[in-house]
Amino acid sequence: MLNFSLMGAGRIGKMHAKNIAMHSKCNLTYIYDINQDLANEVAKQNEAQVVQSAEEAINSKDVDVVFIASATPSHIDFITMGANAGKAIFCEKPIDLDIENVNKCFETVKDIDVPIQIGFNRRFDNSHKSLKLAKDNGQIGKLEMVVITSRDPEPPGIDYLKAAGGVFRDMTIHDFDLSRFILGNDPIVEVCAYGGQLVSEECRQIGDHDTAMLIMRSQQGVLIHINNSRRAVYGYDQRLEIFGSKGMMISNNQFPTSVEVFNKNNTYAKDLIHFFFIERYDQAYKDQLDDFVNIISSNKKPSVTFEDGRNALILANAAYESLESGKSVKVNFN
Ligand SMILES: NC(=O)c1ccc[n+]([C@@H]2O[C@H](COP(=O)([O-])OP(=O)(O)OC[C@H]3O[C@@H](n4cnc5c(N)ncnc54)[C@H](O)[C@@H]3O)[C@@H](O)[C@H]2O)c1
Known part of the structure; x- marks a missing residue:
């Protein structure tokens, strides 16, 4: 089983939470959102635990996957924190709005051996x-x-x-x-x-x-x-x-x-x-998750890479x- 931390419990985070919780190889362990009410609501619906900081969600020892569905300006920080903590990372599109930030992030994460997949669900x-x-x-x-x-x-x-x-x-x-x-x-x-x-x-x-x-x-x-x-x-x-x-x-x-x-x-x-x-x-969101779970389990290259996002x-x-x-x-x- 893979333990997930979900970052962001808004429109799309809510949907991902349900898919993760229903997947036979995933546990939705932690949810972090700066909007506590939303985090609590989605955690309750999916029997997950709310955490109070991004650090706790990402660095907790029992977490295998950081799943980023929070607002776009938070993506780069969470990708960088997740990679430095050695976690598998899924990040919603776009990586960031500024290509300089994306390039800097790539320089930081490119030699860290963790899968990073971008959410181009289509x-x-x-x-x-x-x-x-x-x-x-x-x-x-x-x-x-x-x-x-x-x-x-x-x-x-x-x-x-x-x-x-x-x-x-x-x-x-x-x-x-x-x-x-x-x-x-x-x-x-x-x-x-x-x-x-x-x-x-x-x-x-x-x-x-x-x-x-x-x-x-x-x-x-x-x-x-x-x-x-x-x-x-x-x-x-x-x-x-x-x-x-x-x-x-x-x-x-x-x-x-x-x-x-x-x-x-x-x-x-x-x-x-x-x-x-x-x-x-x-169907695409569910298969996207399933594909990512298989990639992590079999050590394969992500189907949609950081470079695709860039x-x-x-x-x-x-x-x-x-x-x-x-x-x-x-x-x-x-
Ligand atoms: N792949 C797709 O089909 C698809 C569809 C919609 C949105 N998206 C992407 O998903 C992301 C979220 O979009 P949405 O429509 O759910 O937006 P939303 O505004 O409904 O939800 C974003 C959530 O992120 C939270 N948040 C903001 N900053 C945060 C931070 N620093 N830490 C933790 N939580 C934070 C907000 O409180 C909010 O609950 C965006 O990047 C968007 O581009 C992808």
């Missing part, structure tokens, strides 16, 4: 994953285009937005990683990004964007399109398309049930698609450079 979605496998097996022939639609049902609150670092570093970062996952060893070399303030007054107030479109190009010439919105009135719109010389594959939106209604007003009327990430990627942030930064300059930007991963 790589574990069964449908997205089957497109990746099909592409790698040559089923769509030569890959020519990747099209990603990722739209949230509603914008987050202003407090979250203020700390999130902007749409490209908070939201599109998943799509940068998904693009890299599909492309494999063909790196993205160029990014052209547009952003709009069409939806959310809060986004406008803080100078963030709620609508985005990007075109990127890989070294081998694959063209990638990403479109994002912070507001889709019909739910969490998650579609991935790959197109190549032998055809096209789509990983489509998913529904709570497979029911279709036929009547005077509709044919093929379905439920609304899943509301948001917790429901849509339920590279996604570099693409987000390139997107901001493009947005601000009005030009397409060459990507430098060094």
Whole structure:
């Protein structure tokens, strides 16, 4: 059994707590959150113990895994503390908003022999994953285009937005990683990004964007399109398309049930698609945890590495450079 300390008991921490507590090879031992009420609530639901400091959560001798689901500004400190304490580390995306901090953290942890995995959960979605496998097996022939639609049902609150670092570093970062996952060893070399303030007054107030479109190009010439919105009135719109010389594959939106209604007003009327990430990627979050447990047990390299987290942030930064300059930007991963 692996003993976990969970850092952060907010939106996503609550979900991870449940998955960890239910996993047959995990104990959810400690929870730490600066919001004591939240920590107490999640600890009670999952029979875990609340601790009063990050040091206690991370350095306790009986802890094997530090699972970081707290707000982004805390990630680097907790990764560094966890690595220095010799614990396996899982950290939610993004590692940090500042590439200098990410580079410094990497210098500190790179020679410490602990697994560090980053929470790009979409790589574990069964449908997205089957497109990746099909592409790698040559089923769509030569890959020519990747099209990603990722739209949230509603914008987050202003407090979250203020700390999130902007749409490209908070939201599109998943799509940068998904693009890299599909492309494999063909790196993205160029990014052209547009952003709009069409939806959310809060986004406008803080100078963030709620609508985005990007075109990127890989070294081998694959063209990638990403479109994002912070507001889709019909739910969490998650579609991935790959197109190549032998055809096209789509990983489509998913529904709570497979029911279709036929009547005077509709044919093929379905439920609304899943509301948001917790429901849509339920299977992916569970498989992501299971994969990490197997990695720790078998001493394997993490499926989503610190470098993957760093590279996604570099693409987000390139997107901001493009947005601000009005030009397409060459990507430098060094
Ligand atoms: N992979 C995904 O699909 C996904 C989805 C949502 C959020 N996230 C990421 O997860 C992280 C948390 O997001 P959220 O939506 O749960 O936010 P949230 O605001 O709901 O929760 C964050 C929690 O962290 C706590 N916290 C803040 N600073 C802390 C510190 N120094 N020590 C301990 N606890 C601290 C807060 O009190 C809060 O309870 C963010 O980095 C976000 O980018 C990932």
